[in-house]
Amino acid sequence: MLSPDIIKKIKKVHIKTGRMVNTLMAGQYRSVFRGAGIEFEEVREYVAGDDVKSIDWKVSARMGKPFIKRYREEREQVVMLLVDMSGSGSFGTTDSIKRETAAEIAAILAFNAIRNNDKAGAILFTDQVERYIPPKRGSAHVWRLIREIFTFQPEHTGTDIAAAVDFLARVCRKRTVAFLVSDFLTEDFGRTNALRIKSASRKHELISVLISDPGEFKLPDGGIIAFQDLETGSVRYLDASDRTTRRRYEANRRAVYEQVLKTHQTMDMDCIEMPTDGDAADALVRYFRYRERRRR
Numbered sequence: 001m002l003s004p005d006i007i008k009k010i011k012k013v014h015i016k017t018g019r020m021v022n023t024l025m026a027g028q029y030r031s032v033f034r035g036a037g038i039e040f041e042e043v044r045e046y047v048a049g050d051d052v053k054s055i056d057w058k059v060s061a062r063m064g065k066p067f068i069k070r071y072r073e074e075r076e077q078v079v080m081l082l083v084d085m086s087g088s089g090s091f092g093t094t095d096s097i098k099r100e101t102a103a104e105i106a107a108i109l110a111f112n113a114i115r116n117n118d119k120a121g122a123i124l125f126t127d128q129v130e131r132y133i134p135p136k137r138g139s140a141h142v143w144r145l146i147r148e149i150f151t152f153q154p155e156h157t158g159t160d161i162a163a164a165v166d167f168l169a170r171v172c173r174k175r176t177v178a179f180l181v182s183d184f185l186t187e188d189f190g191r192t193n194a195l196r197i198k199s200a201s202r203k204h205e206l207i208s209v210l211i212s213d214p215g216e217f218k219l220p221d222g223g224i225i226a227f228q229d230l231e232t233g234s235v236r237y238l239d240a241s242d243r244t245t246r247r248r249y250e251a252n253r254r255a256v257y258e259q260v261l262k263t264h265q266t267m268d269m270d271c272i273e274m275p276t277d278g279d280a281a282d283a284l285v286r287y288f289r290y291r292e293r294r295r296r
Contacts, residue, residue, distance in 0.1 A: 009100065013107050013146055042070050078135045079113040080172060080204075081106045081122040082164045083149055084182035084211075085130060087157035087230035093215030094277040102181045103149040104280045105209050109179055110142045124148065127158030129167045157231045159186040162196040169200050181209040184260045185231070198267045208264060208271040217253045219246050 043059055046066035054068040083106055089099035096104075110120040114137050121135030122145050131152060133145060161182060168178055186193070200206065219225060219240040228235045239245050264271040272287045274280060 009150060013100075013104050013150075043067050044070060077113070077116075077118040078172065078174065078176040079109060079118055079120045080135065080168060080176050080178040081109060081120065081145070082168060082178055082180045082182075083122060083124050084126075084159060084161070084164075085124045085149075085152060085154045086126045086159040086185075088159070088183055088185045089211075090230055091216070092213055092276055094213065096276045098183055098211045098213055098276055099149065101211055101274060101276045101280065102209075103146055105179075105181055105211075105274060105284070106149055107142060107146045108280060108284055110145050111139075114138060114142055120145065122148065123164050123167055123171075124152055124154070125160070125164035125167075126154045126156040127160040128156060128163055130154050130156070132167070132171065134171075157233075159231065160193075161186060161189060162193040165197050165200045165206070169203060172204065175204055177205045177207070179207050179209055181211065183211045184208075185256075189260065189263060194263055194267055197269070201267065201269060206269055208269060210260060210271050210273050211276070212257065212273070213276045217250055217257075219249055 043056055044067065046055060046060075046068050050068050054070070056067050056069045059067045083102055085099070089097065089102065091098055092100070106122065113120040117137065119135035119137055120141065122131075122133040123129055124131040124133075131148065133148060159182070161180065161184070165178075165180070168176070172178075197206065219238065222241045223239075225238050225240045226235055227238065238249065261271060261273075270287070270291075272283055274283050
């Protein structure tokens with residue numbers, strides 16, 4: 001049974017994101033994420049008025065008369081949400097923890113997909129894929145996605161982004177638009193993960209959503225602070241009243257964050273920055289507009 005507090009949060013995200021999609025984002029998703037391309041339909045004999053550029057010269061030479069290739073636009077699109085469920089998602093110093101921000105982002109993207117008659121699915125992962133929700137249409141399916149992200153209790157706490165991307169490549173045969181929602185707090189992202197992700201991006205369009213929390217970049221004021229790594233369970237202590245310690249900590253955290261952005265640039269992969277105290281809809285609208293300008 002779900003607690004009343006969890007049910008309230010799920011309903012709030014469901015209603016809020018549904019309204020956003022119907023007002024603020026109306027039309028933007030479709031203009032940016034059209035069909036994945038074109039599919040071959042048939043070869044048929046040339047008739048007057050056909051575009052000569054469509055002539056299949058090999059078939060025409062073999063048959064002794066002109067034939068053309070016909071294609072049709074792929075209307076249906078699949079949007080996959082790869083959501084990091086590792087232990088660090090439970091951290092938060094604002095009104096939302098990182099996992100709740102991830103749920104709101106996922107809900108907005110899923111609503112955009114089903115509003116345009118596309119399918120939406122999800123891969124929930126830690127250091128392994130823990131749950132796969134096959135892509136479907138419908139508002140009830142979006143409700144399920146939100147509920148799963150809010151309530152799913154993973155068996156593991158670590159992070160393996162490449163494992164989730166590898167799983168995507170296995171279960172999705174056709175090209176998809178995949179959003180990788182994570183805080184990217186893993187040592188492997190800049191090395192072996194990047195190579196495997198880059199390989200998968202040749203088949204699927206991968207877009208990252210980098211979740212962060214303002215509290216990650218600064219120490220609380222004064223005193224000895226105990227830090228527990230939510231993924232490994234290890235604890236360390238820092239003297240937050242020491243200026244040198246504070247500067248080093250903040251510089252280190254900023255450097256880690258900037259390295260994640262740099263790795264995305266190296267892979268030529270879009271990355272949407274999403275702090276827990278930010279506006280999820282605003283971040284996505286800015287990205288959609290950026291994509292539209294780039295298409296032009």
